[in-house]
Amino acid sequence: MTGQDTTHGPVLCLSGVRRIRGQGENRFVLDVRNLRVPQSQAICVTGPSGCGKSTLLDLIGLVLKPDQGEEFVFTPNDGRKIDLQAAWNNRQEAELSAIRAQYLGYILQTGGIFPFLSVDENIRVSQRLLGQGNEEVVQHLIERLNISHLLKKKPKALSIGERQRVCIARALAHQPSLILADEPTASLDRKNADRVMDLFMMLVQDFGTSAIIVSHEKGLARHFGLREVPIEVKSLKSGKGTVSVLEMSDG
Template identity: 35%
Template sequence: MEALELGFRYSEVELFRGLSFRLEKAQVRVVLGPSGSGKTTLLHLLAGLLCLQAGDVRWEGESIRQKSEEKLARRRLHTIGLVFQHHYLQPELTALENVLVPGYLAGRVDTGWGLELLGRVGLEKQAHLFPKALSGGERQRVALARALYNRPKILLADEPTGSLDRRNAERVMGLMLSLSQELGTALLLATHDEHLVAGLPEIRLG
């Protein structure tokens, strides 16, 4: 993924301009900045969820600027994995069924891979449980497994540990880093918790 001279403003407030960087395979970078500095906006631009104002975003060398919503959605399904502060699990689905959702959307469901991912985040025994029976940290780990189901090239994580206690935050962070390396997935993590990501290459906003 490549960001080229990105700029964005809301009304009279300029969040950033001339922002450029690349994310290579299995590379990890952190977006740091206070609340309101544009971290979520940047991730939404990179994911093609928000219309570009200035600059461009390239997925595997291809510009997303002129693509229709339908084409972006299809390409995003196989290119981008998304993890948010709130897990957004479907309450009527089990943990395993939630992980398999991207597979249903892509037309290729692999229950074995879903169970393997749950195992990698320490939740294989909870596969049959519904989200209401899981802790906050467990729900976020299910969301991480779901984001990785289609083996995306890039994982975009927006404050994924913001609603977790320190122990669970560190566990989820460690899992994201290890699975990123294992699967060759680039990771871009937006957070305000500088202690949690100390030492990682950063992009600072605000």
């Protein structure tokens, strides 16, 4: 399996990106001061529940519009630089949707696969929506994840660990530039969590893709040798509400 071209810079660059929610005592600010996601690498964003990890993924996944942003640039595997902040400012919702479908993959804590489709159909959804038909990629995923015996089954017949493996296959089938993984092992016991993460990291390497994994487990990044980027929660200067600060060091 051939990886993606990694000759250009980071796949994602954010600085001065903010999202504000609520008012008064319930005011919450996610302040992304600096985030750089290297090409063909995975990073792990950590922080306690409620600190804004899912909000961060919604921003990067182009589901939430930033309230402000100095730099929000995406460089997918075709090498073109896309100014996502400008696209939001110019209300280019159709283009943002197309970027999300073509270049991003998602792995959710609960799997998020379609219950009315078979495993095989779930894996191929993203390819079919994009008019792709890369059988080599599909077969590589099925073999690597050891799910060939599950292809005709519906999700309700799968264990939680099996669902997560199917979700990984679906997320990678269209060969996205960036995978967003929201607490991907939170529903699994330690043994199955380690197995699923090992498979996921192996496939990230196979495909040469980039990944952002968010987790409340501070030991996850260390266990899998990932760069950890912590979110720090502080009180707002006004004393009303909180701000979650994400600032990636240069190291």
